[in-house]
Amino acid sequence: MTDEAADGVKAVGNGPSPLRVDNAGEPTVAMPGSGSKTTAREGVLSKWTNYVTGWRDRWFKIEEGMLSYYKSQNDIDSGCRGSVSLKDAVISRHEFDESRLDIAMDEIVYYLRAADAEERDLWLESLQDVKAALGDSGETGSSLSVRSSTSSASTMSKVRTLRERLAEMERYRDVMAKQFVTLNRYHDLLERDAAAGGGETPAAATSYRAAAITCKATTKSMLESLQQCVEVMQRYDEGWQRRVDREVERRHKAEASLKKRIRLPSLSKFGGPDVEEGPHSLLNDGEFYDAIEQTLDENDRRELEKRQQLEAQPAVSGVAGGVRGQHRFAGQVKAKVVEVMNALEDELNEADGWKEVYDDDGMKVYRQDCEEDGVVKDRLRTAHTIPGITAQELCIYFRDTDVRQEWEGVLELCRVVEYLDSDTLISHQVYKKIWPASQRDLCLLSHLLQFPDGGWLVCNFSVDHPKAKTDHVRVQATAGLQCETVFLNPNDAGEAPITRDRIACKFRYVSQVNPGGWIPTSALRAAAKREYPKVLKKLCSAAQAYWRDAKRDIVGGVGVGAPQTAL
Numbered sequence: 001m002t003d004e005a006a007d008g009v010k011a012v013g014n015g016p017s018p019l020r021v022d023n024a025g026e027p028t029v030a031m032p033g034s035g036s037k038t039t040a041r042e043g044v045l046s047k048w049t050n051y052v053t054g055w056r057d058r059w060f061k062i063e064e065g066m067l068s069y070y071k072s073q074n075d076i077d078s079g080c081r082g083s084v085s086l087k088d089a090v091i092s093r094h095e096f097d098e099s100r101l102d103i104a105m106d107e108i109v110y111y112l113r114a115a116d117a118e119e120r121d122l123w124l125e126s127l128q129d130v131k132a133a134l135g136d137s138g139e140t141g142s143s144l145s146v147r148s149s150t151s152s153a154s155t156m157s158k159v160r161t162l163r164e165r166l167a168e169m170e171r172y173r174d175v176m177a178k179q180f181v182t183l184n185r186y187h188d189l190l191e192r193d194a195a196a197g198g199g200e201t202p203a204a205a206t207s208y209r210a211a212a213i214t215c216k217a218t219t220k221s222m223l224e225s226l227q228q229c230v231e232v233m234q235r236y237d238e239g240w241q242r243r244v245d246r247e248v249e250r251r252h253k254a255e256a257s258l259k260k261r262i263r264l265p266s267l268s269k270f271g272g273p274d275v276e277e278g279p280h281s282l283l284n285d286g287e288f289y290d291a292i293e294q295t296l297d298e299n300d301r302r303e304l305e306k307r308q309q310l311e312a313q314p315a316v317s318g319v320a321g322g323v324r325g326q327h328r329f330a331g332q333v334k335a336k337v338v339e340v341m342n343a344l345e346d347e348l349n350e351a352d353g354w355k356e357v358y359d360d361d362g363m364k365v366y367r368q369d370c371e372e373d374g375v376v377k378d379r380l381r382t383a384h385t386i387p388g389i390t391a392q393e394l395c396i397y398f399r400d401t402d403v404r405q406e407w408e409g410v411l412e413l414c415r416v417v418e419y420l421d422s423d424t425l426i427s428h429q430v431y432k433k434i435w436p437a438s439q440r441d442l443c444l445l446s447h448l449l450q451f452p453d454g455g456w457l458v459c460n461f462s463v464d465h466p467k468a469k470t471d472h473v474r475v476q477a478t479a480g481l482q483c484e485t486v487f488l489n490p491n492d493a494g495e496a497p498i499t500r501d502r503i504a505c506k507f508r509y510v511s512q513v514n515p516g517g518w519i520p521t522s523a524l525r526a527a528a529k530r531e532y533p534k535v536l537k538k539l540c541s542a543a544q545a546y547w548r549d550a551k552r553d554i555v556g557g558v559g560v561g562a563p564q565t566a567l
Contacts, residue, residue: 045058062126065086067086099116296527354368366380382532387544388504390555391483391484412431414427423447454484456482480511486503489502
Protein backbone atom coordinates (compact mmCIF):
# COMPACT_ATOMS: atom_id res chain seq x y z
CA MET A 1 0.00 0.00 0.00
CA THR A 2 1.45 3.38 -0.98
CA ASP A 3 1.57 6.25 1.47
CA GLU A 4 -0.88 8.16 -0.73
CA ALA A 5 -3.39 5.33 -0.45
CA ALA A 6 -2.79 5.06 3.26
CA ASP A 7 -3.46 8.75 3.76
CA GLY A 8 -6.57 8.51 1.61
CA VAL A 9 -5.77 11.56 -0.57
CA LYS A 10 -4.10 11.55 -3.99
CA ALA A 11 -1.02 13.73 -4.38
CA VAL A 12 -1.63 16.78 -6.56
CA GLY A 13 0.69 19.49 -7.92
CA ASN A 14 4.47 19.59 -8.03
CA GLY A 15 7.33 22.04 -8.34
CA PRO A 16 9.65 23.89 -6.01
CA SER A 17 8.29 25.59 -2.96
CA PRO A 18 8.63 29.34 -2.52
CA LEU A 19 8.78 28.85 1.26
CA ARG A 20 11.86 29.03 3.40
CA VAL A 21 12.76 26.81 6.34
CA ASP A 22 15.62 27.51 8.73
CA ASN A 23 18.52 25.13 9.07
CA ALA A 24 17.16 23.69 12.30
CA GLY A 25 14.03 22.50 10.55
CA GLU A 26 11.74 24.62 12.70
CA PRO A 27 8.61 26.08 11.05
CA THR A 28 8.83 29.68 9.96
CA VAL A 29 6.13 32.21 9.23
CA ALA A 30 6.42 34.64 6.34
CA MET A 31 4.65 37.85 7.28
CA PRO A 32 2.62 39.88 4.82
CA GLY A 33 4.68 42.38 2.91
CA SER A 34 7.84 40.31 2.94
CA GLY A 35 7.64 39.69 -0.78
CA SER A 36 6.37 36.11 -0.57
CA LYS A 37 2.96 34.58 -0.32
CA THR A 38 1.54 34.54 3.22
CA THR A 39 2.12 31.29 5.12
CA ALA A 40 0.22 31.17 8.41
CA ARG A 41 2.13 28.16 9.82
CA GLU A 42 4.11 25.11 8.78
CA GLY A 43 5.76 22.25 10.62
CA VAL A 44 5.57 18.59 11.61
CA LEU A 45 2.32 17.00 12.82
CA SER A 46 1.51 13.33 13.31
CA LYS A 47 -1.29 12.17 11.02
CA TRP A 48 -3.41 9.05 11.48
CA THR A 49 -3.12 7.04 8.27
CA ASN A 50 -4.87 3.71 8.95
CA TYR A 51 -5.05 0.86 11.44
CA VAL A 52 -2.05 -0.85 9.83
CA THR A 53 0.50 1.97 9.91
CA GLY A 54 -1.08 4.11 12.65
CA TRP A 55 0.32 7.59 13.29
CA ARG A 56 2.92 8.95 10.84
CA ASP A 57 4.82 12.25 10.90
CA ARG A 58 3.93 14.56 8.01
CA TRP A 59 4.96 18.11 7.05
CA PHE A 60 1.91 20.41 7.17
CA LYS A 61 1.59 23.91 5.77
CA ILE A 62 -1.14 26.57 5.91
CA GLU A 63 -1.05 28.77 2.84
CA GLU A 64 -3.66 30.85 0.95
CA GLY A 65 -6.57 29.39 2.86
CA MET A 66 -5.45 25.80 2.26
CA LEU A 67 -4.00 23.19 4.63
CA SER A 68 -1.62 20.96 2.69
CA TYR A 69 0.64 18.16 3.84
CA TYR A 70 3.74 16.40 2.49
CA LYS A 71 5.44 13.15 3.34
CA SER A 72 8.35 15.07 4.82
CA GLN A 73 10.03 18.44 4.63
CA ASN A 74 12.51 17.08 2.08
CA ASP A 75 9.70 15.88 -0.19
CA ILE A 76 8.09 19.29 -0.67
CA ASP A 77 9.49 19.43 -4.23
CA SER A 78 7.55 16.24 -5.04
CA GLY A 79 4.24 17.96 -4.43
CA CYS A 80 1.68 17.78 -1.61
CA ARG A 81 -0.08 14.55 -0.78
CA GLY A 82 -3.35 16.19 0.13
CA SER A 83 -5.00 19.49 0.90
CA VAL A 84 -8.23 20.83 2.29
CA SER A 85 -9.89 24.23 2.06
CA LEU A 86 -10.15 25.78 5.50
CA LYS A 87 -13.12 27.90 4.48
CA ASP A 88 -15.57 25.01 4.75
CA ALA A 89 -13.60 22.79 7.13
CA VAL A 90 -14.70 21.89 10.66
CA ILE A 91 -11.81 22.38 13.06
CA SER A 92 -12.03 20.89 16.54
CA ARG A 93 -9.86 19.95 19.47
CA HIS A 94 -10.13 16.47 20.95
CA GLU A 95 -12.08 16.17 24.19
CA PHE A 96 -9.52 13.90 25.94
CA ASP A 97 -6.18 14.06 24.07
CA GLU A 98 -4.58 17.44 24.86
CA SER A 99 -2.22 17.30 21.87
CA ARG A 100 -4.76 16.30 19.22
CA LEU A 101 -6.87 18.26 16.73
CA ASP A 102 -9.23 17.09 13.97
CA ILE A 103 -10.00 18.78 10.66
CA ALA A 104 -12.92 17.59 8.55
CA MET A 105 -14.52 18.62 5.29
CA ASP A 106 -17.46 16.46 4.21
CA GLU A 107 -16.17 12.88 4.39
CA ILE A 108 -12.47 13.76 4.45
CA VAL A 109 -11.11 13.83 8.02
CA TYR A 110 -7.54 14.61 9.11
CA TYR A 111 -6.77 13.25 12.57
CA LEU A 112 -3.68 15.19 13.72
CA ARG A 113 -1.50 15.22 16.80
CA ALA A 114 1.05 17.87 17.82
CA ALA A 115 4.11 17.39 20.01
CA ASP A 116 2.34 18.86 23.03
CA ALA A 117 -0.73 20.85 24.07
CA GLU A 118 1.01 24.22 23.58
CA GLU A 119 1.93 23.46 19.98
CA ARG A 120 -1.56 22.10 19.34
CA ASP A 121 -3.04 25.39 20.56
CA LEU A 122 -0.75 27.38 18.23
CA TRP A 123 -1.92 25.33 15.24
CA LEU A 124 -5.56 25.75 16.26
CA GLU A 125 -5.11 29.50 16.56
CA SER A 126 -3.55 29.74 13.11
CA LEU A 127 -6.20 27.54 11.52
CA GLN A 128 -9.06 29.48 13.10
CA ASP A 129 -7.55 32.82 12.09
CA VAL A 130 -7.28 31.75 8.45
CA LYS A 131 -10.78 30.31 8.51
CA ALA A 132 -12.18 33.53 9.97
CA ALA A 133 -10.34 35.63 7.37
CA LEU A 134 -11.84 33.55 4.57
CA GLY A 135 -15.36 33.98 5.92
CA ASP A 136 -16.78 30.93 7.68
CA SER A 137 -19.53 29.40 5.56
CA GLY A 138 -20.05 26.27 7.65
CA GLU A 139 -20.21 25.12 11.22
CA THR A 140 -17.37 25.90 13.61
CA GLY A 141 -15.69 23.07 15.42
CA SER A 142 -16.99 22.05 18.80
CA SER A 143 -15.01 20.90 21.79
CA LEU A 144 -15.71 17.31 20.82
CA SER A 145 -13.67 15.37 18.32
CA VAL A 146 -15.16 14.66 14.93
CA ARG A 147 -17.01 11.34 15.11
CA SER A 148 -16.01 9.83 11.79
CA SER A 149 -14.63 6.67 10.31
CA THR A 150 -10.86 6.49 9.87
CA SER A 151 -11.13 4.90 6.44
CA SER A 152 -10.58 6.88 3.26
CA ALA A 153 -13.27 8.73 1.33
CA SER A 154 -13.44 5.94 -1.25
CA THR A 155 -14.62 3.48 1.41
CA MET A 156 -17.19 5.74 2.99
CA SER A 157 -20.77 4.49 2.83
CA LYS A 158 -22.56 7.47 4.33
CA VAL A 159 -25.62 8.39 2.30
CA ARG A 160 -25.91 12.04 1.40
CA THR A 161 -28.34 14.04 -0.64
CA LEU A 162 -27.70 15.16 -4.19
CA ARG A 163 -27.31 18.76 -3.07
CA GLU A 164 -24.52 17.80 -0.67
CA ARG A 165 -22.70 15.93 -3.42
CA LEU A 166 -22.97 18.93 -5.73
CA ALA A 167 -21.71 21.26 -3.01
CA GLU A 168 -18.70 18.99 -2.53
CA MET A 169 -17.93 19.11 -6.27
CA GLU A 170 -18.07 22.89 -6.15
CA ARG A 171 -15.53 22.99 -3.32
CA TYR A 172 -13.13 20.62 -5.05
CA ARG A 173 -13.38 22.75 -8.18
CA ASP A 174 -12.16 25.70 -6.13
CA VAL A 175 -9.30 23.60 -4.79
CA MET A 176 -8.23 22.62 -8.31
CA ALA A 177 -8.33 26.23 -9.48
CA LYS A 178 -6.06 27.30 -6.63
CA GLN A 179 -3.64 24.48 -7.43
CA PHE A 180 -3.26 25.78 -10.97
CA VAL A 181 -2.58 29.27 -9.64
CA THR A 182 0.20 27.78 -7.53
CA LEU A 183 1.54 25.90 -10.56
CA ASN A 184 1.82 29.14 -12.56
CA ARG A 185 3.50 30.86 -9.66
CA TYR A 186 6.10 28.11 -9.50
CA HIS A 187 6.87 28.76 -13.15
CA ASP A 188 7.27 32.47 -12.53
CA LEU A 189 9.76 31.70 -9.79
CA LEU A 190 11.75 29.56 -12.17
CA GLU A 191 11.93 32.40 -14.66
CA ARG A 192 12.88 34.89 -11.95
CA ASP A 193 15.65 32.66 -10.64
CA ALA A 194 16.96 32.17 -14.14
CA ALA A 195 16.91 35.91 -14.86
CA ALA A 196 18.69 36.65 -11.61
CA GLY A 197 21.38 34.27 -12.67
CA GLY A 198 21.99 36.32 -15.82
CA GLY A 199 21.19 33.50 -18.17
CA GLU A 200 18.26 32.82 -20.42
CA THR A 201 15.11 31.09 -19.38
CA PRO A 202 15.79 27.37 -19.48
CA ALA A 203 14.01 25.40 -22.18
CA ALA A 204 12.60 23.12 -19.48
CA ALA A 205 10.89 26.09 -17.85
CA THR A 206 9.38 27.13 -21.18
CA SER A 207 8.08 23.62 -21.76
CA TYR A 208 6.76 23.55 -18.23
CA ARG A 209 4.78 26.72 -18.82
CA ALA A 210 3.40 25.48 -22.13
CA ALA A 211 2.30 22.24 -20.55
CA ALA A 212 0.70 24.13 -17.71
CA ILE A 213 -1.21 26.40 -20.10
CA THR A 214 -2.44 23.42 -22.08
CA CYS A 215 -3.45 21.64 -18.89
CA LYS A 216 -5.23 24.74 -17.69
CA ALA A 217 -7.20 25.07 -20.93
CA THR A 218 -8.16 21.44 -20.86
CA THR A 219 -9.18 21.64 -17.24
CA LYS A 220 -11.15 24.81 -17.91
CA SER A 221 -13.17 23.02 -20.57
CA MET A 222 -13.70 20.12 -18.20
CA LEU A 223 -14.87 22.41 -15.46
CA GLU A 224 -17.27 24.16 -17.80
CA SER A 225 -18.76 20.83 -18.79
CA LEU A 226 -18.92 19.86 -15.15
CA GLN A 227 -20.70 23.10 -14.35
CA GLN A 228 -23.29 22.35 -17.01
CA CYS A 229 -23.79 18.90 -15.52
CA VAL A 230 -24.18 20.45 -12.10
CA GLU A 231 -26.85 22.84 -13.37
CA VAL A 232 -28.75 20.04 -15.11
CA MET A 233 -28.58 17.85 -12.01
CA GLN A 234 -29.80 20.73 -9.85
CA ARG A 235 -32.79 21.26 -12.14
CA TYR A 236 -33.62 17.55 -12.03
CA ASP A 237 -33.16 17.51 -8.27
CA GLU A 238 -35.51 20.46 -7.78
CA GLY A 239 -38.07 18.96 -10.17
CA TRP A 240 -38.08 15.57 -8.46
CA GLN A 241 -38.28 17.22 -5.04
CA ARG A 242 -41.37 19.16 -6.13
CA ARG A 243 -42.95 15.92 -7.37
CA VAL A 244 -42.21 14.16 -4.08
CA ASP A 245 -43.67 17.07 -2.09
CA ARG A 246 -46.85 17.00 -4.18
CA GLU A 247 -47.16 13.23 -3.78
CA VAL A 248 -46.69 13.45 -0.01
CA GLU A 249 -49.34 16.15 0.22
CA ARG A 250 -51.82 14.09 -1.85
CA ARG A 251 -51.19 11.08 0.35
CA HIS A 252 -51.84 13.02 3.55
CA LYS A 253 -55.09 14.35 2.12
CA ALA A 254 -56.18 10.86 1.06
CA GLU A 255 -55.42 9.44 4.53
CA ALA A 256 -57.35 12.24 6.23
CA SER A 257 -60.31 11.70 3.91
CA LEU A 258 -60.28 7.94 4.53
CA LYS A 259 -60.26 8.41 8.31
CA LYS A 260 -63.36 10.60 8.05
CA ARG A 261 -65.25 7.97 6.03
CA ILE A 262 -64.18 4.86 7.93
CA ARG A 263 -64.24 4.64 11.70
CA LEU A 264 -62.22 1.63 12.82
CA PRO A 265 -63.56 -0.20 15.90
CA SER A 266 -61.57 0.11 19.08
CA LEU A 267 -59.61 -3.03 19.87
CA SER A 268 -60.11 -2.58 23.59
CA LYS A 269 -63.87 -2.32 23.10
CA PHE A 270 -64.59 -5.05 20.55
CA GLY A 271 -61.70 -7.43 21.23
CA GLY A 272 -60.32 -9.83 18.67
CA PRO A 273 -57.69 -12.54 18.33
CA ASP A 274 -54.84 -10.04 18.50
CA VAL A 275 -55.83 -8.73 21.93
CA GLU A 276 -57.11 -11.90 23.56
CA GLU A 277 -54.93 -13.69 26.11
CA GLY A 278 -51.91 -15.32 24.49
CA PRO A 279 -48.17 -14.94 23.90
CA HIS A 280 -48.74 -12.46 21.05
CA SER A 281 -51.43 -10.25 22.62
CA LEU A 282 -51.22 -6.61 21.55
CA LEU A 283 -52.26 -5.41 25.02
CA ASN A 284 -49.52 -4.43 27.46
CA ASP A 285 -49.72 -5.42 31.14
CA GLY A 286 -51.53 -2.25 32.20
CA GLU A 287 -54.13 -2.45 29.41
CA PHE A 288 -54.65 -6.15 30.14
CA TYR A 289 -55.39 -5.48 33.80
CA ASP A 290 -57.62 -2.49 32.97
CA ALA A 291 -59.71 -4.75 30.71
CA ILE A 292 -59.97 -7.40 33.44
CA GLU A 293 -60.89 -4.79 36.04
CA GLN A 294 -63.61 -3.37 33.81
CA THR A 295 -65.16 -6.82 33.32
CA LEU A 296 -64.97 -7.55 37.05
CA ASP A 297 -66.81 -4.31 37.77
CA GLU A 298 -69.53 -5.30 35.34
CA ASN A 299 -69.83 -8.69 37.06
CA ASP A 300 -70.20 -6.97 40.42
CA ARG A 301 -73.06 -4.85 39.11
CA ARG A 302 -74.86 -7.92 37.81
CA GLU A 303 -74.31 -9.94 40.96
CA LEU A 304 -77.80 -9.22 42.29
CA GLU A 305 -79.38 -10.40 39.06
CA LYS A 306 -80.59 -13.94 38.63
CA ARG A 307 -77.86 -16.30 37.40
CA GLN A 308 -78.72 -18.93 34.89
CA GLN A 309 -76.59 -22.01 35.27
CA LEU A 310 -75.31 -23.59 32.08
CA GLU A 311 -75.08 -27.26 32.93
CA ALA A 312 -73.79 -29.68 30.33
CA GLN A 313 -74.74 -32.61 32.58
CA PRO A 314 -77.18 -32.89 35.45
CA ALA A 315 -75.78 -32.44 38.92
CA VAL A 316 -75.36 -35.47 41.13
CA SER A 317 -77.92 -35.68 43.92
CA GLY A 318 -77.59 -37.36 47.27
CA VAL A 319 -74.51 -38.65 49.04
CA ALA A 320 -72.44 -41.61 48.00
CA GLY A 321 -72.70 -44.62 50.23
CA GLY A 322 -69.02 -45.49 49.99
CA VAL A 323 -66.96 -46.31 53.05
CA ARG A 324 -65.35 -43.23 54.53
CA GLY A 325 -61.72 -42.93 53.53
CA GLN A 326 -61.78 -45.93 51.18
CA HIS A 327 -62.21 -44.15 47.83
CA ARG A 328 -59.60 -43.95 45.00
CA PHE A 329 -58.33 -40.52 46.11
CA ALA A 330 -57.84 -41.43 49.78
CA GLY A 331 -54.01 -41.44 49.56
CA GLN A 332 -53.92 -38.06 47.86
CA VAL A 333 -56.32 -36.63 50.46
CA LYS A 334 -54.05 -37.65 53.35
CA ALA A 335 -50.98 -36.15 51.65
CA LYS A 336 -52.77 -32.89 50.81
CA VAL A 337 -54.09 -32.50 54.36
CA VAL A 338 -50.52 -32.68 55.68
CA GLU A 339 -49.35 -30.22 53.01
CA VAL A 340 -52.12 -27.73 53.81
CA MET A 341 -51.59 -27.93 57.58
CA ASN A 342 -47.84 -27.32 57.15
CA ALA A 343 -48.60 -24.30 54.97
CA LEU A 344 -50.99 -22.93 57.61
CA GLU A 345 -48.41 -23.39 60.38
CA ASP A 346 -45.57 -21.62 58.51
CA GLU A 347 -44.37 -18.39 60.07
CA LEU A 348 -45.18 -15.26 58.05
CA ASN A 349 -41.60 -13.99 57.98
CA GLU A 350 -40.33 -11.39 55.53
CA ALA A 351 -37.18 -13.46 55.21
CA ASP A 352 -39.30 -16.23 53.66
CA GLY A 353 -40.81 -13.81 51.14
CA TRP A 354 -44.11 -13.09 52.89
CA LYS A 355 -45.40 -9.54 52.60
CA GLU A 356 -48.62 -7.88 53.68
CA VAL A 357 -50.75 -6.79 50.72
CA TYR A 358 -54.05 -5.98 52.46
CA ASP A 359 -55.16 -4.81 55.91
CA ASP A 360 -58.72 -3.65 56.54
CA ASP A 361 -61.45 -4.26 59.14
CA GLY A 362 -59.38 -6.82 61.02
CA MET A 363 -58.54 -8.89 57.94
CA LYS A 364 -54.93 -9.12 56.84
CA VAL A 365 -53.78 -10.75 53.64
CA TYR A 366 -50.21 -11.89 53.01
CA ARG A 367 -48.62 -13.00 49.74
CA GLN A 368 -45.54 -15.07 49.01
CA ASP A 369 -44.41 -14.63 45.40
CA CYS A 370 -43.70 -17.96 43.74
CA GLU A 371 -42.83 -18.77 40.13
CA GLU A 372 -42.02 -22.16 38.60
CA ASP A 373 -40.68 -22.23 35.03
CA GLY A 374 -42.06 -18.74 34.47
CA VAL A 375 -45.54 -19.68 35.76
CA VAL A 376 -46.93 -17.61 38.64
CA LYS A 377 -48.00 -19.76 41.61
CA ASP A 378 -48.21 -17.21 44.42
CA ARG A 379 -49.26 -18.40 47.87
CA LEU A 380 -51.83 -16.30 49.78
CA ARG A 381 -52.57 -16.41 53.53
CA THR A 382 -55.19 -14.69 55.63
CA ALA A 383 -56.68 -14.87 59.12
CA HIS A 384 -59.95 -13.41 60.38
CA THR A 385 -62.71 -13.82 62.94
CA ILE A 386 -66.46 -14.02 62.16
CA PRO A 387 -68.79 -13.43 65.10
CA GLY A 388 -72.03 -15.37 65.51
CA ILE A 389 -71.18 -18.69 63.80
CA THR A 390 -69.25 -21.84 64.63
CA ALA A 391 -66.27 -23.47 62.94
CA GLN A 392 -68.38 -26.34 61.61
CA GLU A 393 -70.94 -23.94 60.16
CA LEU A 394 -68.33 -21.96 58.24
CA CYS A 395 -66.75 -25.13 56.82
CA ILE A 396 -70.13 -26.54 55.75
CA TYR A 397 -71.07 -23.28 54.06
CA PHE A 398 -67.64 -22.93 52.40
CA ARG A 399 -67.85 -26.29 50.60
CA ASP A 400 -71.59 -26.17 49.78
CA THR A 401 -71.82 -25.96 45.96
CA ASP A 402 -75.45 -24.79 46.11
CA VAL A 403 -74.51 -21.49 47.77
CA ARG A 404 -71.00 -20.94 46.44
CA GLN A 405 -72.13 -18.55 43.70
CA GLU A 406 -73.65 -16.29 46.35
CA TRP A 407 -70.22 -15.25 47.59
CA GLU A 408 -67.92 -16.07 44.67
CA GLY A 409 -69.34 -13.76 42.02
CA VAL A 410 -67.01 -14.76 39.20
CA LEU A 411 -68.51 -18.27 39.05
CA GLU A 412 -70.80 -19.09 36.15
CA LEU A 413 -71.43 -22.74 37.08
CA CYS A 414 -70.74 -24.85 40.16
CA ARG A 415 -71.98 -28.44 40.44
CA VAL A 416 -71.03 -31.71 42.09
CA VAL A 417 -69.87 -34.39 39.67
CA GLU A 418 -69.24 -37.14 42.26
CA TYR A 419 -69.60 -37.87 45.98
CA LEU A 420 -66.71 -40.08 47.08
CA ASP A 421 -67.98 -40.48 50.68
CA SER A 422 -69.88 -38.47 53.25
CA ASP A 423 -66.89 -36.13 53.79
CA THR A 424 -65.48 -35.92 50.26
CA LEU A 425 -66.89 -34.67 46.96
CA ILE A 426 -65.64 -33.56 43.54
CA SER A 427 -67.10 -30.40 42.00
CA HIS A 428 -66.75 -28.74 38.63
CA GLN A 429 -66.57 -24.94 38.66
CA VAL A 430 -66.74 -22.83 35.48
CA TYR A 431 -65.71 -19.19 35.79
CA LYS A 432 -67.16 -16.32 33.85
CA LYS A 433 -65.13 -15.12 30.89
CA ILE A 434 -63.32 -11.94 31.90
CA TRP A 435 -62.16 -10.35 28.66
CA PRO A 436 -59.46 -10.32 27.41
CA ALA A 437 -58.54 -13.40 29.46
CA SER A 438 -59.71 -16.82 28.28
CA GLN A 439 -62.52 -18.61 30.11
CA ARG A 440 -61.34 -20.95 32.84
CA ASP A 441 -62.66 -23.87 34.86
CA LEU A 442 -61.61 -25.90 37.89
CA CYS A 443 -62.18 -29.51 38.90
CA LEU A 444 -61.83 -29.57 42.66
CA LEU A 445 -61.84 -32.31 45.28
CA SER A 446 -63.14 -31.01 48.63
CA HIS A 447 -62.60 -32.93 51.87
CA LEU A 448 -64.12 -32.04 55.26
CA LEU A 449 -62.16 -33.09 58.36
CA GLN A 450 -62.85 -32.70 62.10
CA PHE A 451 -59.98 -32.63 64.59
CA PRO A 452 -60.22 -34.27 68.05
CA ASP A 453 -59.99 -30.83 69.73
CA GLY A 454 -63.15 -29.63 67.96
CA GLY A 455 -61.44 -27.77 65.15
CA TRP A 456 -62.43 -28.22 61.50
CA LEU A 457 -60.59 -28.23 58.18
CA VAL A 458 -61.67 -28.07 54.54
CA CYS A 459 -58.93 -29.28 52.20
CA ASN A 460 -59.40 -28.56 48.48
CA PHE A 461 -57.12 -29.56 45.60
CA SER A 462 -57.35 -30.07 41.84
CA VAL A 463 -58.07 -33.48 40.29
CA ASP A 464 -59.20 -34.77 36.91
CA HIS A 465 -62.68 -36.21 36.35
CA PRO A 466 -64.35 -37.53 33.17
CA LYS A 467 -67.50 -35.50 33.86
CA ALA A 468 -65.55 -32.22 34.04
CA LYS A 469 -64.21 -32.01 30.50
CA THR A 470 -64.31 -28.61 28.75
CA ASP A 471 -62.30 -26.58 26.24
CA HIS A 472 -61.58 -23.91 28.85
CA VAL A 473 -58.19 -23.17 30.38
CA ARG A 474 -57.89 -25.48 33.39
CA VAL A 475 -56.91 -23.90 36.71
CA GLN A 476 -54.83 -25.89 39.20
CA ALA A 477 -55.33 -25.01 42.86
CA THR A 478 -54.68 -26.14 46.43
CA ALA A 479 -56.45 -24.48 49.37
CA GLY A 480 -57.13 -25.05 53.02
CA LEU A 481 -59.62 -23.48 55.48
CA GLN A 482 -58.89 -24.21 59.15
CA CYS A 483 -61.55 -23.08 61.66
CA GLU A 484 -62.12 -23.15 65.40
CA THR A 485 -65.01 -21.88 67.55
CA VAL A 486 -64.10 -19.40 70.28
CA PHE A 487 -65.88 -17.38 72.98
CA LEU A 488 -65.97 -13.64 72.50
CA ASN A 489 -65.70 -13.27 76.28
CA PRO A 490 -63.29 -15.68 77.98
CA ASN A 491 -65.47 -15.66 81.12
CA ASP A 492 -68.31 -17.28 79.14
CA ALA A 493 -66.32 -20.47 78.52
CA GLY A 494 -68.12 -23.54 79.75
CA GLU A 495 -71.39 -21.79 80.52
CA ALA A 496 -74.69 -22.83 78.98
CA PRO A 497 -76.66 -22.12 76.98
CA ILE A 498 -74.44 -21.30 73.99
CA THR A 499 -75.85 -18.39 72.00
CA ARG A 500 -74.59 -16.74 68.83
CA ASP A 501 -73.84 -13.44 70.51
CA ARG A 502 -71.29 -15.23 72.71
CA ILE A 503 -69.32 -17.13 70.05
CA ALA A 504 -67.24 -16.52 66.94
CA CYS A 505 -65.40 -18.51 64.30
CA LYS A 506 -61.68 -17.89 64.07
CA PHE A 507 -60.23 -19.11 60.78
CA ARG A 508 -57.03 -19.24 58.78
CA TYR A 509 -57.01 -19.70 55.03
CA VAL A 510 -54.21 -20.52 52.59
CA SER A 511 -54.32 -21.01 48.82
CA GLN A 512 -51.94 -21.54 45.94
CA VAL A 513 -53.32 -21.18 42.42
CA ASN A 514 -51.85 -21.76 38.98
CA PRO A 515 -54.23 -19.95 36.59
CA GLY A 516 -52.71 -21.50 33.48
CA GLY A 517 -52.64 -19.70 30.14
CA TRP A 518 -50.76 -16.51 29.33
CA ILE A 519 -52.00 -13.85 31.78
CA PRO A 520 -49.20 -11.26 32.39
CA THR A 521 -47.64 -11.58 35.84
CA SER A 522 -48.30 -7.99 36.90
CA ALA A 523 -51.93 -8.14 35.73
CA LEU A 524 -52.49 -11.46 37.53
CA ARG A 525 -51.09 -10.20 40.84
CA ALA A 526 -52.98 -6.93 40.61
CA ALA A 527 -56.26 -8.78 39.99
CA ALA A 528 -55.58 -11.22 42.84
CA LYS A 529 -54.81 -8.35 45.22
CA ARG A 530 -58.15 -6.78 44.35
CA GLU A 531 -60.39 -9.88 44.26
CA TYR A 532 -58.95 -12.12 47.00
CA PRO A 533 -59.94 -9.94 50.00
CA LYS A 534 -63.28 -9.12 48.36
CA VAL A 535 -64.21 -12.81 47.97
CA LEU A 536 -63.22 -13.63 51.56
CA LYS A 537 -65.27 -10.73 52.93
CA LYS A 538 -68.27 -11.88 50.92
CA LEU A 539 -67.78 -15.38 52.30
CA CYS A 540 -67.83 -14.03 55.86
CA SER A 541 -70.93 -11.88 55.40
CA ALA A 542 -72.79 -14.55 53.42
CA ALA A 543 -72.05 -17.22 56.04
CA GLN A 544 -73.32 -14.91 58.80
CA ALA A 545 -76.49 -14.18 56.89
CA TYR A 546 -77.08 -17.88 56.17
CA TRP A 547 -76.70 -19.14 59.75
CA ARG A 548 -77.48 -16.25 62.06
CA ASP A 549 -79.89 -13.96 60.22
CA ALA A 550 -82.01 -16.91 59.11
CA LYS A 551 -82.42 -17.85 62.80
CA ARG A 552 -80.98 -21.31 62.21
CA ASP A 553 -79.97 -23.30 65.26
CA ILE A 554 -76.32 -23.67 66.13
CA VAL A 555 -74.88 -26.67 64.34
CA GLY A 556 -73.03 -29.12 66.58
CA GLY A 557 -73.20 -29.75 70.29
CA VAL A 558 -70.48 -29.79 72.85
CA GLY A 559 -67.41 -31.48 71.39
CA VAL A 560 -68.84 -31.25 67.88
CA GLY A 561 -68.41 -27.68 66.72
CA ALA A 562 -68.93 -26.21 70.20
CA PRO A 563 -66.46 -23.59 71.48
CA GLN A 564 -63.29 -25.15 72.86
CA THR A 565 -61.16 -22.04 73.48
CA ALA A 566 -61.59 -18.38 74.31
CA LEU A 567 -60.87 -15.58 71.81
